[in-house]
Amino acid sequence: MGTSDAETASVSSGRATDLSHRGSFSLNSSHFCWRCKMTLVEIEAARNASNATTPNNVTGNPGSSNSSQIRVKPARAMIHPCVDPPLCAECTRLELSFFDPVCPGCRKLMEDPATSVPDMFAIMRQWTPQTQQAMEMLVDEILKRGAGVNDRDGLTDMTLLHYVTKSGAAGIGDADSAMRIASMLIDAGADVHVRCRWTNMTALHYAAYFDVVSVLKVLLKATGALDVDSTCSEFEHGTALHIAASNLAHEACKVLLQNGANPSVRDDLNRMPVDCVPDPSSLNENTAMASLVIKLKKTLSEALPPSPRKPPPNYDLVHSKVTLQALGLALGDKILVGGVKSGVLRYCGPTEFSSGVWAGVELDEPAGKNNGSVGGFSYFTCADGHGIFAPISKITKLGAIQRTRTPPATQRYPMKEMPSIDVSRVTAKIDTGLHKQPSLDSEIVQLEDRVVVAGQRKGTVKFIGDTQFAPGQWYGVELDKPVGKNDGSVNGVYYFSCKPKHGVFAPLTRIQKLGDKKFSSNESLDTISWGAVSEKVDRRKSVPNRQRSSITPTRPPPVQSLSRTPGKSSSQVLEPGTTVLCNNELGTIRYIGSADFAEGTWLGVELRKPKGKNDGSVGGRRYFSCPPDCGLMVKPSRVTVRGINGARILAEQTAHLAMAQNIARATATSSNRESSSHEMGVNDIDSGNRNGHTPHLQRSSWSRPSSREGSVTNGNNY
Template sequence: MTIEDLPDPSIEGDPLTKRYQYLIPGSEDSITYSVSAAPMPSECEFSFFDPNDAACQEILFNPKTSVSELFAILRQWVPQVQQNIDVIGSEIIKRGCNVNDRDGLTDMTLLHYTCKSGAHGIGDVETAAKFASQLIDLGADINLRSRWTNMNALHYAAYFDVPELISVILKNAKSKDVDATCSDFDFGTALHIAAFNLCTGAVKSLLEHGANPAFRNDKGQTPADVVPDPVDMPLEMADAAASAKEIKQMLLDAVPLSCDISKALLPNYDNVTGKDMLGSLGLKLGDRVVIAGQKVGTLRFCGTTEFASGQWAGIELDEPEGKNNGSVGKVQYFKCAPKHGIFAPLSKISKASEHKKNAKVSSSRPSPAVKSKKIDVTHITSKVNSGLSALKKDSTPDSTFLGSKEGMKTPPGKEENATSLGSNSSSSSTTSLDSKQNCSKKWNTARKNKKEDLKSHSAATKGRNNTFPSSRRNPFDEGEIQIGDRVLVVGQRTGIVRFYGTTKFAPGKLSA
């Protein structure tokens, strides 16, 4: 319910300027204001509201500017607005707004907005902490939640990594409030939220205020379990990997010894020398390497780092596609030109010579170390109908082999094998040769009594490949194969005939 849903002032006999109140669960005396757009000066050069601009100040301090409009201003995520949370918030309160009243669009209170405004790089932490204390002194309820995100003030402070506001909130909270859960984060606590978002300051502050590091969310995860794994992060996120390592170790150290945390322990290779690790991979410093089959460079470093656990490789790239000059967090691991340095887990690098060898292998064998040209294929559809959808609907197990003199049938109970073969028809040219060979073995095992026929069919097919299409014996003309029949193509792929006729891309009559 919004403010428009409240009783008509004329009926109640109160003046229009009097603020009506609507009872909301969790608050004794608060209302939700209707949604409005942020007011802007008629000749404003900015696309956002700037409280430091004279024209914007005229609107801000104008008594006719409504609470809904002021809430709309607070929703603008720009430094000019967020660093003036106290000025805008005070104007909202001056207009008779209760500290627990809500914005109709976000369902957030002034305290919620204040916790957001302390975010580093956007707001002003000192201003936000001071204004939050004033709101709490005025009766702001720290336990109120936004009904859209289910987050309370502590959750917002943890999410935006504002330890100063965490201290302000928990100073006025009960001990159990520090572990209040949030449904939007699998019913995890503020500590889960901070750990998942790599908010180092928030994690430290929450632990100092008694947050439970062994608390498990609905998925059975402790805060340490939800910390992103540094190894899974993109190569350019070395700084984030350092934060992940620090946060996870911090949380593991805080867990009581009686708690089983065997699954959360970090693998540690710090006692293994970089030389030994490289030797096991057949690499040495100075070798040409490929990173994840994408970037090529020279191996300049291998060893432990301060930004993540385990062994890391430092590579000087040939092209300026890196993220640093060989240093991370003011620690110089090797030297190279700016944007030519990059770090990667040892599992993601391979020798450049091996990369070239793999590139010469048939394109039908995929290799994770080979970089293929990135082509947008989202608009491309297969020219061969795999027949999978029709296979599910068609209960008839018959399958005609294209070019065969006899209509060979799929034995009853073998439709599963036919399905697996049919799925191969929609695969790309990079389908593994090994998988095709295995698939052929299954096909032949299931059809031992047809082995000789398949061999003769294969030989006949090879013989006909050198014949002009028009001179071939055509099973379509003789009625052996019709549109809709399931067929085997070149003894490898099964599918359903959808087209037969002449084409522009090849002479003769073709089928698809």
């Protein structure tokens, strides 16, 4: 054969290309399904009927160019054999590939009674603007030759109504003309429910696929919208709404929804129509298409029936109970929030609006922000304005007395009182900095302070205070690079002003103050993050106003003896081989480190199902190996380990590593000091003995501390 649908698709949109491949087949009887084989006996009769110049089943004026005046008597549907489209002598001489109705020679050939119905179907198959915009003339000529309104093309198995519906596609045909012809065919007896046997699509599916809204309305009116949710096996048994959503046919989606289409129907892949909308990242940065994706998702999401919203599953239930027990609290206790507001503890656990453990409190006075519900999720019930949520670290039991730590007894026998040795002239060889007073200013984050958000993004604090989108105190940060989420506003409320995608909001637990240290523009964010945590641990580890003399070598406490603060997740680690939950899918960490495509620490996760984006390589660099579409590079905050956020685990690992390094440095310093102190102490002892005095060996501050004194924990509360 000459011109096929696959060839004509070179000048068409991608939609027609896809369907043309689905609908093409040869006349070889082995390619027909069992239904088509039954109709092969009619091919010869179809040829004879096509040669009739004056059919008996056509009423009206055959020479009229107005198709609306033609009324065709119902006849048995036939499948016309496939042939090559005809070409006039001039187009053949010019070696043109397509029949052009605008060409005088081609137009004369089309109006020639000798041109058969199969020839007309062959012309109609050509996906060119000239042909599709002349669809009214082609349908008129076919009906003049005695074809039935439900006759099928032998190559594509499509009827006249199918072809007319396609011809209204934007950029190719004329939607208004397609609507008029479709109305005429339906009035003449065209079956709107007939399906193409190769794509299993009805005219309704074609109208949704090509976003021909005018024809779609005509078809829905003809059927009373009873078939609005009819499925198509070629699209995983999705409905017309699935088909329209997958092709970004926004107007078609709105018409279908207005006519009762069910937005909750799922296809064989368990997808609703909103799940079929393409990912904006696959649109080659086309801003118009990306905007259309947002509009379409909003339309389909708003059409979904409201589902009963319940609090999120309490994965941290045990974690929350342990935290309450450690604080000596229980649900129903009278507590203070921030040391100011009093109320009753009604809820403790995870929330939908933020990570970590939160306390829900019913205040005694209407000084709250809600009634126990946030974002549609009800965590407890109280009067309006009496409910408030706060981090678990912000609450204390009403009337609780601050307990002071008492060092445990480390001596079984009382020591004799002896005069102490004057070691004021003894100094350490290395200044460990343990006696430096921590700066209170460095612990307080203020406006215009330089900070690091989530250990990865540097910026300047522009806002501190309460917000409307979530309870508690939030910090608005203007980032140095466009890696944020807003321009300082959330849900139309401006808290500060900055460039688009330079603004981000975070709680205090997610930011770290850079202090006086100056960072170069090309410095690694990993270095900043680890250094900030290390400095914070050093400050909390320092013990001021303690004597540093020592004459007895003592063994420093091992790293494993560090106590674990209730509510922390130090028992969980992020390392290669750790099983994590990422995007609601289980996976295994295969890589932890920096990446070429973005700053910060990244995790390479191998998912158990092919729902990722790569095979472990991104931008030509391989970070790990896994099956195709099973690999995913994500930030630590995008994964959880047994309900604990990965960023929190990584921060605690960082703190523990810095703590271990400080202990190692302190051990080396202690050894040097003890050697020096021992030599000087022996001389003083000898001198004292010669004078008849027994010197007192004072207990050194470098003796083995208790587990409480040696404990260094991250000060953040989660």
